[in-house]
Amino acid sequence: KLVPDALAEFIARHPRINTRFEVNNWETLGRLLARDEIEFFIADIRQFETDPNFQTRELSPRRGRFFCRAGHPLLAKDSLSTNDLFDYPLAATRLPAGVRKLLAGFSGKADFSLNVECEHMPALVQVVSQTDAVGLAMLETLALHLERGELALLDFRNLPENLDSLSARCGIVTRTGYRLSPAARALIEIIVELDGIEAEEARRSA
Template identity: 40%
Template structure:
C-alpha cells in the first residue's frame, strides 16, 4: 500500500467509474485497474463490488476510503506546511468567514496578506457559522471568522475574540420611513427584514431587542451584496453591522436608521480554530493580518463616533 494507490482509489470513489478516474489521474484504464488490484492485494480484501453494473464499494472499501481520505489530507497538509516554513513564498491557505466579516474586515486583511505573501494560494470560503464549523472539524479549513459567542467555552474550539461590532438597521435612500421625524423599533418591524443567517446567540440578541420570542428575518441570505441589492430595490429593511455598511453608505444608496428606542446591539466576532491543533505558518500570518485590520477598523469607528 502506498499513497499513490490510495489516491487512485479515492479518485475511483469520487468519479464513479474506472474510465473517468483513470482519466483524472492521467493513467490508461488497464494501468489504473492494476493499481486498484495491487491495493486490494496488499490489503487482502476486495474494495470494489465487481458483480454490480454500477460502481459500488464493499464494506471494506468504504472503510479503506475513510482512512485513505484522512491519510491523503494529512500528506497534503504536511507538504503544504513544510513548503511554508521556507518563508511563505509558496503553499496554500484555506479559511472561511461569515457574510458580515466578508464585507469589510476580511478583504482589508487579505489585501495586506496578498501584498506581503503573493506566492500563497488562498481558498476563502464565505458561509454561515454552522457550515463553517463542520468544515473546520473535518479539517477542510484552518480557521474561520464568525460570531464567537456560540463557540466560547466549547472544548472543541479555540476562540480569539475581535473588537465588538455595533449592529444597525438600514434602508434605501428613498424609503418612506426616512420621512418621519422619529422612529421606533415597532415602525421598522412593519417592513420585511433582510439579514445574513444569524447564529443562535445573535438570534437571541435580536429577539431581545425586537421583543419577540424568536427572531428570523423575512429573507436570510449568505451573500451580503445580495442583501444590499434587495434593500436598494425594495422597502425591505436590512440588518448589518456599521463596519459592513460603511462602504455602501458612502455611495449614498443606503441609509442607517436611527431608532429612538433601540439599545446598543453588539455582535461579537472572533477567529475560531480547532482546540489543540497547530495552524500553518500561512494561517498564522493571515490571523495576524485580520487582528491588525480589526484594530484599525475599531480605531476608525471610535474616531467616527466621537
C-alpha cells in the same frame, strides 16, 4: 472589509501561497472547521467561546445597525419604534441566537426568523436598496453606500443605539488541539495587525 484587506496584504507578502476564502454563516463555518476543511474563520465568537472544541481570539467588536434604501417610507416618520420595523421584511446574514431572541421579544413572538437570509453582503445590500426590506448589517460594510446616499440608517426610540446584542463580538475561531499551518498563522497575524490599526483609527476619529 477586514478579511479582504488582510487577504490582499497576505497575497502581497506571500504571492505563491494558495488560499481558500469562503463567505458563509457561522454555523456552516463551524461544521467545516470541525471536519478540518478549513483552518480558521472569523465570526461572532459568542457561539463558540464556551465550546471546548473551539478556541477563540477576540477582535474589535463590529457595530450592527438597521438600514434601508433612500426614500424608504420609514424615513418619512419623525419617530420610529420596533413596531414600525416589523411592518417590513427583514434581511440579514444568519443571526446569532442572542439577536434572534432580542428581535423575538420586540416582535412578541416565541422565536424570530428572517424574511431574507443571505451571507453575500453585496447581494443583501442590493435587495434592500431595491425593495422596502429593512436590513441589518455591520456599520463598516455600509459606509460607502451611506456616503453615496444610497442607503440610510434607521434609529428606533425603544432600541438603544449602542445595544450590545446588535454588535458582533468578532473573533478568530480555531479548533482546539489543532496545529495551524505557517500560512494560516501568518494570515491570522495580518488580520490581528490590521484590526489593531482600524481600532486605533476609530478611537482617534471618535
